[in-house]
Amino acid sequence: MSRNKKNCIVQYFIDTKLYTEPEYNNLSNEQDVFAQVSAKSFQLYAERYDCDYKLIDKPKLNHKHPTFERFDLWLDDSWWDTYDQIMYVDSDVFAMPGALNIFDQSNDDTSLKAAWSNKWQGDHENSHYENMRRGLLKEFSIEVIKAKGFQPGVFVLNKHVVQKMKPFIAKFREFDEDDGVILMYATMASRVTVEHLDHKFNYKRAYFTDAPPVYFFHAAGHKKINYRSRIIHFLKKNGVWNK
Numbered sequence: 704m705s706r707n708k709k710n711c712i713v714q715y716f717i718d719t720k721l722y723t724e725p726e727y728n729n730l731s732n733e734q735d736v737f738a739q740v741s742a743k744s745f746q747l748y749a750e751r752y753d754c755d756y757k758l759i760d761k762p763k764l765n766h767k768h769p770t771f772e773r774f775d776l777w778l779d780d781s782w783w784d785t786y787d788q789i790m791y792v793d794s795d796v797f798a799m800p801g802a803l804n805i806f807d808q809s810n811d812d813t814s815l816k817a818a819w820s821n822k823w824q825g826d827h828e829n830s831h832y833e834n835m836r837r838g839l840l841k842e843f844s845i846e847v848i849k850a851k852g853f854q855p856g857v858f859v860l861n862k863h864v865v866q867k868m869k870p871f872i873a874k875f876r877e878f879d880e881d882d883g884v885i886l887m888y889a890t891m892a893s894r895v896t897v898e899h900l901d902h903k904f905n906y907k908r909a910y911f912t913d914a915p916p917v918y919f920f921h922a923a924g925h926k927k928i929n930y931r932s933r934i935i936h937f938l939k940k941n942g943v944w945n946k
Contacts, residue, residue: 708787710754717769727768738794748798777872793856795922802918814896816859818905823852839888857905867893910937
């Protein structure tokens, strides 16, 4: 498990106006209050499980939009001089107070860990997966798409995975693709193993009454503003929102 390993949680929240395409992918700074609450929830989570927490708030790769900054986890080797495992988390994901330690969910030091996703691993018609085989992903079979795909709002890296994926991530400026697609491409092309953890580690729409108790709630999507009051109510009920 994670015992005797040095682990870190990394989030990015950088002013979009510092980039050439601040409205890229319709992502902006409108959700800064959510980001602050998210950061606090993972700071507490890091303290609970004795790992480091880092919030990156300044550009480094400086490509289009801050959503690409996470590629630095592959490109800067100094991360891996310090840490054995790093969890990347979107700034609209919230750690619930009772969440289990994600770093303790596997003994495998050679796999990328991410939550099971209905979009990628669900029992859908082949046409659903054929629709994903576009652009950089066109070369991969449905079987590979299902095995390697994951929702990229939460994932855990290690040195082995980073070294295997790095040659593909390093080309990110050459691709006219969404950063998530580039990440999926690098995962599939490098042939790293993707280990699917409990879906509760990246759960959307947890504010609906039929949702199970979750570990990480992901208020994902551009429409989250339409559910703002419902999201805040859910976070307050679970002791996460203290504004």
